Amino acid sequence: MSIKTKIKRLAIIGVGLIGGSFGVSLRYRGAVEEIVGYGRNIKNLGLAKELGLIDRWTTNIDEAVSHADIVLIATPVGAMPAVFDLMKDAIAPECIITDVGSVKQVITEAFKNSFLDQNVHFIPGHPIAGREVSGPAAADGDLFVGKTVILTPEQNTDVDAISRVQELWQLVGSKVICMSPERHDRLLALTSHLPHVMAYTLVNLLKDEEDQQQDTLNFAAGGFYDLSRIASSDPIMWRDICLTNNNEIVSRLESYQNSLSHMIDILEAKDGAALEKLFNRARETRERIKQLNKH
Amino acid sequence: MSIKTKIKRLAIIGVGLIGGSFGVSLRYRGAVEEIVGYGRNIKNLGLAKELGLIDRWTTNIDEAVSHADIVLIATPVGAMPAVFDLMKDAIAPECIITDVGSVKQVITEAFKNSFLDQNVHFIPGHPIAGREVSGPAAADGDLFVGKTVILTPEQNTDVDAISRVQELWQLVGSKVICMSPERHDRLLALTSHLPHVMAYTLVNLLKDEEDQQQDTLNFAAGGFYDLSRIASSDPIMWRDICLTNNNEIVSRLESYQNSLSHMIDILEAKDGAALEKLFNRARETRERIKQLNKH
Structure with missing residues (x-):
């Protein structure tokens, strides 16, 4: 071309x-x-x-x-x-x-x-x-x-x-x-902005623990490691995104909190069948995403 | 050896x-x-x-x-x-x-x-x-x-x-x-089990959106992609972990919910300085984790 x-x-x-x-x-x-x-x-x-x-x-x-x-x-x-x-x-x-x-x-x-x-x-x-x-x-x-x-x-x-x-x-x-710019902002709040805020927040939770118990970071391997990669992103860039797409990000965070509350309910009920169903649904979706990202 | x-x-x-x-x-x-x-x-x-x-x-x-x-x-x-x-x-x-x-x-x-x-x-x-x-x-x-x-x-x-x-x-x-087994279970609930539950939950939230708007998965690239990798993990294995380390995982999820609520407060107040500080703290911590994982 x-x-x-x-x-x-x-x-x-x-x-x-x-x-x-x-x-x-x-x-x-x-x-x-x-x-x-x-x-x-x-x-x-x-x-x-x-x-x-x-x-x-x-x-x-x-x-x-x-x-x-x-x-x-x-x-x-x-x-x-x-x-x-x-x-x-x-x-x-x-x-x-x-x-x-x-x-x-x-x-x-x-x-x-x-x-x-x-x-x-x-x-x-x-x-x-x-x-x-x-x-x-x-x-x-x-x-x-x-x-x-x-x-x-x-x-x-x-x-x-x-x-x-x-x-x-x-x-x-x-x-x-x-x-449309409206759809972009709403969509990216879910697929990009929410994950970044999640990762930053998770790493800070680990830091809180490490402030109490010094060797905690040594165990932040495997899943934690990949999941937290985007917490290395530029803080100024992400501060600006959070301030400018503010409403959409708050709205997505609230939805995510609702999902986590639902997960806590299932965990407290020790509902193995519901857990398996949710995990299978997520895995199938992730596999589709993996296919879509192959190029 | x-x-x-x-x-x-x-x-x-x-x-x-x-x-x-x-x-x-x-x-x-x-x-x-x-x-x-x-x-x-x-x-x-x-x-x-x-x-x-x-x-x-x-x-x-x-x-x-x-x-x-x-x-x-x-x-x-x-x-x-x-x-x-x-x-x-x-x-x-x-x-x-x-x-x-x-x-x-x-x-x-x-x-x-x-x-x-x-x-x-x-x-x-x-x-x-x-x-x-x-x-x-x-x-x-x-x-x-x-x-x-x-x-x-x-x-x-x-x-x-x-x-x-x-x-x-x-x-x-x-x-x-x-x-001790007690410390192991409490620590891993934070560094491994919580991230897995977070990733499964996030991918399901995206699936909910895709059920409404069909091309959503096309935009699950970049940060979302890495963060969601562990949502491909074996559902049976993770069901069992969630059922057996139940109390610790619920406790970590609740802490994480509190952290997210704090983040929502900061976002709603549009407090740029607080966002920058939290993001910097997380980035520094992630950089230390990166160093520790080099071998």
Whole structure:
């Protein structure tokens, strides 16, 4: 697969794992002439250039975006409204802005508040390709291969702009699915945000125990180890997700609590048949998920 | 490392992932003359022989244990009391019986109820080396390398018998730690049983959603995928663990519910500083666990 129209200048706002991987993925596939990185951490930006993720970097956002045909925003979600405000006066007409945030409704609103009636296109996006590692050193030109990317354009979004962003994600190996920002936020609260909060909370419970009995962590192997992997995820990124998709996450947590209460009832009743049935249902579902994730 | 006294006959009661791996691990290291497998599933037993995990098999438990110097019980926990009863009349004096069950108090009591004052030694054990796969085909001669094995002998247990079992686990590459059965059950309820119940419950919550909206499972990637891995674990094994370590698991689930309620409070207050602090604490703890699991 090759690109129809090469990107002249791609501006990446926030050159970490996802931003850096997007840049280098497009470069490897010959889809971009120049990549400019913008950020606040000069050390990270220097490293990103050294690793070949970007061609050059700047801490002046106007300079980064002013002649870009595509702008990718890959900062933590909480920083995105400020980024829109900072860049709005410098952005070129017909520029396509896209992002990789894990929350979509708040970001879409923030875009509208900043850009009002300006002639730019915003295609909100979310590659489901996170890792518990972060920073440009972890960037990978094949990070998005086989992954799903959700785009959440609105009814009146320019169709050509949607196609352009869709083409870029397909080029780097992803499967693109469009849905409403509302559905995205509700769905991801279940499939991603809830599991992260669960993992962080479980690890803290273990830490409480270790504060009482020092060798506890030695036994956190096997199932605990895998289940807690995502508790190594970036705390700032996840704080922002929790603050911006707040209602949906609380709602999912409450559902999960109800499920756990039901499980406690079954355990207290020592109902072996009910346990077996629930565990079988979960195992069958997990096996289907495993099949779906094979690529 | 080589063994001081070779095992003449090892009887493995239940030749699945753990039982089969124990046998083949000892065989590879030249520690055993003959391995006899006992079980109820002839197909599994035949496969175990074919794979070289055992030398021969029988469905007559008297025949399996009567001339064994070591008997390993590797059935689901719920079957162990019946296994003790079945074998008690055939077992040789001074025989060492050990097991690999994930729950220790109930098993220790069951042993005492069956064997009363017989001159045999029981060294309860638990290798923390489970996997979401099961059955003899998954057995692996290096499964226990670098893993922790907990033994829970009592005050009056024969010291030579403890040393003998300890030596076997060390020979197959494990680190052995002794503790009381009470501490084992309370600790494992946190580090293993709670995570399994959490994962099963989460996957069922996703299944509930998928029953409403068909493509939901497509988005169960990334964090969800890893976190839910252990929901593929054997339902019968986990039913038994939940029924036998019932009180401790309920108690840990209630603590976890309290932690989640605290998290909901913080989310509803949109307290970003508190979220960041909790996430950082969990991340630091997970990084320490990662270091401890390197071998």
